[in-house]
Amino acid sequence: MRVSVVIPYFNSAETLGTQLAALATQNLSDSWEVVISDNESSDDLARIVRAHSARLPDLLVVDASDRRGAAHARNVGIEASHGEVLALCDADDEVAPGWLAAMTRALTSHDFVACRLDLMKLNPPSVRQVFKGHSQQWGLQRAPYPPHLFHAGGGTLGFKRSVFESVGGFDESWQVLEDTDFCFRAQLAGNELHFVHDAVIHLRCRRDLSGLFKQADSYAEHRARLYRKYRPPGARAVNAWRQHITRWDRLLRNISELKSHETRAKWVWRLGWQVGQLQGSVRYFVAPV
DSSP states (O other), rough: OEEEEEEEEEHHHHHHHHHHHHHHHHHOOOOOEEEEEOOOOOOOOHHHHHHHHTTOHHHHHHEOOTTSHHHHHHHHHHHHOOOEEEEEOOSSEEEEETTHHHHHHHHTTTTTEEEEHHHHHHHHHHHHTTTTOOOGGGOOOSSSSTTTTTOGGGGGGEHHHHHHHTTTEEEEEEEHHHHHHHHHHHHHTTOOOEEEEEEEEEOOOOOOOHHHHHHHHHHHHHHHHHHEEEEEEEETTTTHHHHHHHHHHHHHHHGGGOOHHHHHHHHHHHHHHHHHHHHHHHHTOOOOO
C-alpha cells in the first residue's frame, strides 16, 4: 500500500458511516487503505464496517483499547498501516471529493501537509458563528505564543512515514492538543508544514452548549501546557494578565448574548476559554496566553 488513511475512533457510530461513504468516493490511481483505530469503543462499529467493506475493500480495524486518547489511537493506527504516505481524518467529519488525491499529490513534493477546513456543510449557523474566525478555513493556524509555529488539527494532517518516525509519533501524555504538539515537534525537526488548499474536510463541530464549554476549557488549559513546554528560558508574556482581565470584563458586559440563540453558543465558548486559561495558568504556573 502506498497511501494509508488513518481514523482514530471512539463511539462515533452516528457519523462514521458518513465519513466512510465519503472516503469510498475518493479516486486515487495509487493503491490505498483505510485503517480505523478503535480506542475501546462500545458501539456498533463492526456493523458499520461491514456495511462499507464492499466499497472500501482495503478497510482494516485495529485494536487501540489499551490506552485512551486520540494520540494513542493515531499511533496504533499508523503503526498498523502499510503506506509510506499517511493521511489522517476523524470519524465525525466528512472528507470532500478529491481530498485524498489532493493530499497525496501535495505529499509528492512536501513531507508534511494540512488540508483546508469547511464549516458550512455540517454545522448550524449558531455554531458556525463560534468558529467563523478559524484560520484553517484559509490557511494554517499559527501559535501566538512560543515557538510561534504553524499548526493544524490532527484530523487534517498528512505526512510521510519518515516524519512520523523521526519525532516518535504523537505524544500520548497529551489528551488534548496532541496534534499541535506534534506539529511543533515536526517543524522543529526541520519539516515545514504546507497548506493544501485543494484538499477539503467538512468539519463537524460540537453543537451542545456543555460540549462547547468543555472543549474550549480544555483547549485553553492545555495551551498553557504548550506555552510552558516551548517558551524560551526567561520568556514573559507581556500584559497577558491585563488582557485576560479585560476579556473577563468584556464577556460579563455581554452576558445578554445568552438570551439570543444566534449568540449563545459563542458566549459559552468564550466563557469556557476564559475558565480554561485561568485553570491552565494556575496548573502550569504561566501567564494566560
